[in-house]
Amino acid sequence: MSTSHKIAVLPGDGIGPEIMEQAVKVLKAFEQKFGASFELTSAPIGGAGIDSDGVPLPEGTLKLAQESDAVLMGSVGDFKYDNLDPKIRPEQGLLQIRKALGLYANLRPVKGYKCLEHVSTLKPEVVTGIDVMVVRELTGGIYFGQPRAREGSGKDEKAFDTLVYSQPEIERIARVGFEMALSRRKQLVSVDKANVLASSQLWRDVVNAVAKDYPQVEVSHMYVDNAAMQLILNPKQFDVILTENMFGDILSDEASMLTGSLGMLPSASLGEKKANGKRNALYEPSHGSAPQFAGQNKVNPVAQILSLALMLEYSFGYKQEAAQIDQAIEQVLNEGYRTFDIMGEGATLVGTAELGDRIAAALLKLPSAVSV
Ligand code: NAD
Numbered sequence: 001m002s003t004s005h006k007i008a009v010l011p012g013d014g015i016g017p018e019i020m021e022q023a024v025k026v027l028k029a030f031e032q033k034f035g036a037s038f039e040l041t042s043a044p045i046g047g048a049g050i051d052s053d054g055v056p057l058p059e060g061t062l063k064l065a066q067e068s069d070a071v072l073m074g075s076v077g078d079f080k081y082d083n084l085d086p087k088i089r090p091e092q093g094l095l096q097i098r099k100a101l102g103l104y105a106n107l108r109p110v111k112g113y114k115c116l117e118h119v120s121t122l123k124p125e126v127v128t129g130i131d132v133m134v135v136r137e138l139t140g141g142i143y144f145g146q147p148r149a150r151e152g153s154g155k156d157e158k159a160f161d162t163l164v165y166s167q168p169e170i171e172r173i174a175r176v177g178f179e180m181a182l183s184r185r186k187q188l189v190s191v192d193k194a195n196v197l198a199s200s201q202l203w204r205d206v207v208n209a210v211a212k213d214y215p216q217v218e219v220s221h222m223y224v225d226n227a228a229m230q231l232i233l234n235p236k237q238f239d240v241i242l243t244e245n246m247f248g249d250i251l252s253d254e255a256s257m258l259t260g261s262l263g264m265l266p267s268a269s270l271g272e273k274k275a276n277g278k279r280n281a282l283y284e285p286s287h288g289s290a291p292q293f294a295g296q297n298k299v300n301p302v303a304q305i306l307s308l309a310l311m312l313e314y315s316f317g318y319k320q321e322a323a324q325i326d327q328a329i330e331q332v333l334n335e336g337y338r339t340f341d342i343m344g345e346g347a348t349l350v351g352t353a354e355l356g357d358r359i360a361a362a363l364l365k366l367p368s369a370v371s372v
């Protein structure tokens, strides 16, 4: 296939660059194996943007992202920016790019590998075969609501944020959740705090209204505190979890532990479909920049590599081919090669780069049942 796809590569901070390197290795192997072709252009975001341009989302980075077919991101944030004005913290770069590209739908698949069932802190029988999709609203709620401020001083100092959702914002993410459920086991649990919050009461009403268009999907509602508990008690009861921005942030980190490590959890952030059928999209691990491990060739690159696989599937339609990346990962893990966070008895401890090399090599060696 000769078409070249444009990808904006934003490694970011902390462990971002070293895990991105592994995803790029796997992408090169993918190109070689399937004859696909990608044009990669790197740009700074987060702390890297503050260092190069004085802001967490430099204009050139946003322009590149807007002109690309997809964005592959690492992660942002480092202790060294903790005392900056909150408006130019690295994390603002991520929030700004999500907003600017209209990436309202964040998909966080939580899929366990059989060979890692003993790695989770939960009992193997609780986590074996886990397959949950968290659909998180990403451009609304308390992360973006106005007004927000910190004002006054001493005992008069106060700070506030606003949790606001409009009907259309809820409806569009609910539709993503229901469509997702339709393509899976047809069960959707909408998570809210409707016993307390007005925004959640609207959320629940809108989800119930959208549910009428999806009679095949079994829908239920759960309060977020109970959902946090149920995820640990009996995670297999969940197929699709649909929730608002902050609850999704928290529950997805919690859910990652069902797989054994936060280092295993990818994500896709998608915008609305445009007239030409395309949509803006950014792919990044669900985890952060783990700055305490940066530059040590130690952390797990799998979440980043799985984010690449999601990009190949969702943005470029390489569904079967991307599934081979997943197979390559599983094969290498089955062979016992592990980073520290997913180590187990009898396994071989390897660094970030070696795991990346092995996954790229395994992909090349898999019988290529499909070609593009
Ligand atoms: P974090 O996700 O960076 O790390 C939490 C813990 O998870 C780490 O201490 C480590 O034990 C583990 N972990 C994370 N990624 C791992 C990997 N690939 N391999 C092995 N272990 C891994 O969260 P944090 O420590 O709360 O935040 C650190 C920085 O990252 C902060 O600046 C925060 O704002 C930022 N952050 C960025 C993103 C993002 O870019 N999307 C997401 C979350 C946090």
Ligand code: IPM
Pocket: 091, 094, 095, 249, 286, 288
């Ligand atoms: C995530 C992160 C971000 C979020 C931060 C870094 C802004 O935690 O992607 O999960 O809260 O959305």
Ligand code: MN
Pocket: 249, 250, 253, 286
């Ligand atoms: Mn998070």
